[in-house]
Amino acid sequence: MREYKNFDEIDRDLTLLKLQKEIDKEKIILSYHQTKESLAPKRLLKNAAGSIFKNALILKGATSVLGFIGDKFGEKD
Template sequence: MKEYSSFDEIERDLKILKLQTQIDKEEIKLSYELTKYNISPLRLIGSMVGSVIQKALVLKGVSKVFGLKKVITSTR
């Protein structure tokens, strides 16, 4: 436990703690807003569509490089 030699030291530490509390509250607010933004329905849909397009382009590029073609099997 810290020992204080004057009231000025106590008041200084109390100010620091109060400011740290305010900073922590602001960080929580920012984190909440960022989370809310990242899980919005439009953002999630956009992310999924982007992922599907990216995978399709990669598959197309790989198939061109390796000469892979779609195989169609008939069921007779």
């Protein structure tokens, strides 16, 4: 526990704590708004569509590569 030598030290710490409290409150508000925005239906649909498109491209690429490899191993010399 901290020992204070005068009231000025106490006032200084109280001021710092008040400012830190305001900063923390603003961080919570910002986090809330970012979360709210990321969970908006429009954003969810956009993210889902992007994931589906990305996975379709990966699947198409993997199928092409595996088909090419299968053709190479299936060839008779």
